[in-house]
Amino acid sequence: MWPCITIFRPLLLKLRSRYAFSKDTQLTLVSPSKLIFRPSASCTGVGKKWTRPTGYDTGLKTYNSLTKQKEPLVLAKEGIATWYSCGPTVYDHAHLGHACSYVRFDIIQRVLSRVFGINVIHVMVITDIDDKIIRRALEVLPPAVYLRVTENIPQIVAFIEGIIRNEHAYATKQGDVYFDIGSIGDRYGKLMGARDAVGEPGDTEKRDSRDFALWKASKPQEPSWESPWGKGRPGWHIECSTIASSVFGSQLDIHSGGVDLAFPHHENEIAQCEAYHQCGQWGNYFLHSGHLHLKGSAEKMSKSLNNYISIKDFLESYSANEFRMFCLLTKYRSAIDYSDASLNEAQSSLATITAFTHDAQAYMRGQLQCQAVQEGALWERLAETKANVVRALADDFDTPRVVNAIMSLVYHGNRHLQPVTKPDRSPRSPAVFGAFLTYIREVFDVLGVDLLDRKEAHSVDSSGTLENVVEQLARFRSDVRAFALSVEDTPPGEPAHASPRQRSEKLPLLKACDTLRKDLASMGVHIRDRGPNSTWEISQKRPAGQDKK
Missing domain, CATH: 1.20.120 (Four Helix Bundle (Hemerythrin (Met), subunit A))
Known part of the structure; x- marks a missing residue:
């Protein structure tokens, strides 16, 4: 039997900071100077290096923020994509910055499902958000389930306890709990690399300035819940880690969000999940959408910067179809300028x-x-x-x-x-x-x-009465126009032409037909004359400033 294992504790601590051990990890002592690390089959990834997943190769390539390049999209299960996204926090009217990210990822999920036959299981966390206007007005498909933070506090507390149990977090005397970044060594920074962080005022008990809060002790007039560390509330990052893990466990195919969430939010999510599950690669693909900017502004559209356009205001001048086409004209991960020219x-x-x-x-x-x-x-x-x-x-x-x-x-x-x-x-x-x-x-x-334009047509007239009226009106106009263009019968052998009198008598009819065509065009009904025949269409375009009814 080898001497007491405690003599190898420094080496084991060093290994723990380099690798994440799952419950099934086997650590075998071959000799006092040699250890063999045998990860379980479900544990992938070593250090910061991305490991290509094993499973079903879709034949697609997607840009992975973990590697900063396009990678083959490999899913854990054939025909199934597990997908988690952070819902935006919206306290009043959602703006186009939120909508742009929603629509861009909605497009990707539709493509995976409808073109490549992949069943996307999408879960989203929401924090005090009413996103009905985004889903209804912009036709964004809802996720499989919305999960609210306030309904998952016990799960969040249990998740934090698990990270503490795995020695990757610590509680302070003040009732705060922090993630111990030093405990995972150089594995922190998979998305954005190592970054310096400045501690919040009063955080004197943090071991490292980069350590971030998993649980914050309650402050006056803030919402709070009971916990083993006293009354408090969850940290921002732990909410998503807990909820994603509660549905998908220790392995996630795709995680998405705006590029502004990559650091620190997604970076800290990765650290928390891999510390809790003790695995080296929790999320296999991170997809980030580019910011929406007002033309000429270097800043993203944001309510805090007062440079935003609400979805409600936008829809007074443009349609949902036009906004979606606007999003389609740029790559989902590119920044996009909002301007009259782009619309x-x-x-x-x-x-x-x-x-x-x-x-x-x-x-x-x-x-x-x-x-x-x-x-x-x-x-x-x-x-x-x-x-x-x-x-x-x-x-x-x-x-x-x-x-x-x-x-x-x-x-x-x-x-x-x-x-x-x-x-x-x-x-x-x-x-x-x-x-x-x-x-x-x-x-x-x-x-x-x-x-x-099925939705618009239904909202205007579900019975088709409007279309029938337009058809009858256009047909009557065509008959009048054909009569005005016709000439009286002439004897055989003589050229058919209208006399000056005939032309002068019928000219008011042609003018009336032209006037009707122009008047209807202003109402969105467009008539096109094709020789003696005419066709018509009802346009969805609405005058600027007119509310959609």
């Missing part, structure tokens, strides 16, 4: 798609006459676009490339839809344009953009 780009893209949709439908109905369509080339273009879209989404969810691919498809479709006054009676190709429209709608439906 106009989003509006223009949607308007181009809408115009193509109505032209293609008019062609399919036989209302738009064009030259012969190069059908084979269009089918090839569609197949190429489908492949490009999947490649772009598999490459770190590159939505700008997706939008560009769709806009290119629209451009090539429009090239074949140039109207002619005299059709050459060549074969028509309506099916390929039907395929274009179906695919474009499907892509944007996956991304959360409703090109059919």
Whole structure:
């Protein structure tokens, strides 16, 4: 039998600071000078180095903040992604900075689910937040479950006790509990590296200025709960660690949040979870969204800086579809400038798609006459676009490339839809344009953009009465216009033309038709004259400043 194990305590303490031991870790003494570290199968990661997970390779690549580069997305279970996100703390009206992060990660989750067949189990913690306006107005899918901090205080206390038990935290005489960063050695700083921290005033009992609070002793007029250390409240970081662990245990596929949360919040989450679970890699992928800035401002949109736009105010001038397109035009991890020009780009893209949709439908109905369509080339273009879209989404969810691919498809479709006054009676190709429209709608439906505007149409008139009225009005106008453009019968062999008198008598009718078209356009009903025929559409665009009813 080897001499008393206590002679190796300095070495064991050094190892504990380098490695995280799970309950199943085996430490074998081969000789007094040699130890063998055998981690359990579920324990991955050594030091700060990221370890590629074992499991199901999705074939996707995503930028991992832990490695600062794109990595293959490997999930613990095939077809399942466990995902935790920190919900924003909003005390009154949510602003566009919150919405931007919500929408960007909503897009990624939709892509994983709808394109790559991955069931995303999303959990979010909320602290005094009412995010209904974000979910309802901006069509963000809700997580599998919301968990409130105030409903999980006993679990938080137990989690802190576990970290103390594992000798990675300590209580003070004042009733505070701090995480002991020195106890994990150089493993702290996986996301952002080692950083100096300045202690809060009065924190004289901290062992290290970098140590952060797990539990704070109560102060007058603050909410507080009972604990083994006296009345107090949880620290900011421990809330997320506890709630994520209560659902997903010691292993998490994806953690997301705004880039401003990377340090110290996410950094400290990692330290807490790995100290509690005694594992070397708790979260495998950290995804961070870029800030939303007001044009010309270096600061992120924030209520504390008074440089924010509330979602409610935004929706008085723009639609949810326009905001989502605005988000799609930049990569999710890039900073994004909010300006009239950037919103106009989003509006223009949607308007181009809408115009193509109505032209293609008019062609399919036989209302738009064009030259012969190069059908084979269009089918090839569609197949190429489908492949490009999947490649772009598999490459770190590159939505700008997706939008560009769709806009290119629209451009090539429009090239074949140039109207002619005299059709050459060549074969028509309506099916390929039907395929274009179906695919474009499907892509944007996956991304959360409703090109059919079903919600708006339902809110305006669920029975379709408005559409029926517009159809009858447009048809009556077409009949009047056709009459005004017609000429009286002439004897055979003589050219058909209207006399000056006939033209003067019918001119008021044509002017009335033009006036009606212009008046309806101001109300969002757009009529397009195509020779003797006319088509119409109802636009979702609302005048600036008008509340959405």
